[in-house]
Amino acid sequence: MTYKEIAQKLITNLGGKDNILGYSTCMTRFRISLKDMSKVNHEEITNTEKILGIVNDEEQYQIIADIDSIPFISEEFEKLSGAKQKSMGEMFQEENSEKDKHKKEEHTIIEKIKEIF
Numbered sequence: 001m002t003y004k005e006i007a008q009k010l011i012t013n014l015g016g017k018d019n020i021l022g023y024s025t026c027m028t029r030f031r032i033s034l035k036d037m038s039k040v041n042h043e044e045i046t047n048t049e050k051i052l053g054i055v056n057d058e059e060q061y062q063i064i065a066d067i068d069s070i071p072f073i074s075e076e077f078e079k080l081s082g083a084k085q086k087s088m089g090e091m092f093q094e095e096n097s098e099k100d101k102h103k104k105e106e107h108t109i110i111e112k113i114k115e116i117f
Contacts, residue, residue, distance in 0.1 A: 001049045003069065007076035009048050010063065015039025017081040024086050025074050029055075030063040037061065 001009075011017055014034060021033040034040065040061060046054055050069045055062040065073060078085055 003072040004076045004080070006048060006050055006069075006073050007080050010045060010051075010073070010077060011081050013041040013044040013048075014061065017083070020081050020083045022083055022086050023074075023077070023081075025070050027070065028052075028064055028067055030065065030070070030074070030077070032061045032063065033059075034061055 010030075011020065014020060014032060015036060016039070019035050019039050021035060023030055023032040025031070037056070037058075040056075042054060042056070045051060045063060050066040050073065051063060052066065053064040055064065074085060077083070
C-alpha cells in the first residue's frame with residue numbers, strides 16, 4: 001500500500017473526514033480527536049499495513065504506527081482529510097475547552113429542571 005492509500009483507509013475507517021476534529025503525531029502515534037467514536041471501524045484500522053495497534057479512550061483515538069512511516073502517512077492524512085495537524089498542547093487545550101462547555105450545558109439543564117420543580 002502507498003502512504004496515500006494507508007491515509008485514505010484510516011480516514012474512511014475513522015468515520016470519514018467529517019468525523020475528524022483534529023490530530024497530532026509523535027514518533028509512534030497519531031492522536032486523533034473525533035466527533036463520534038461509534039463510527040470507528042477498529043478492526044479495519046488494526047488490519048492496515050504499517051499500523052501496529054490502537055489505543056482508545058474517551059478523549060482521543062490513538063493509532064500506533066511504524067515509526068518510519070508516521071511523517072509520510074501524516075502528510076497524506078492532512079491532504080486527504082483537510083484536518084490540520086496540531087501540537088499536543090493545542091489538542092489538550094481543545095479537549096479541556098470542550099469538557100468545560102459540556103459541564104456548562106449540563107449545569108444549565110439541571111438548573112432548568114430545578115426551576116420546573
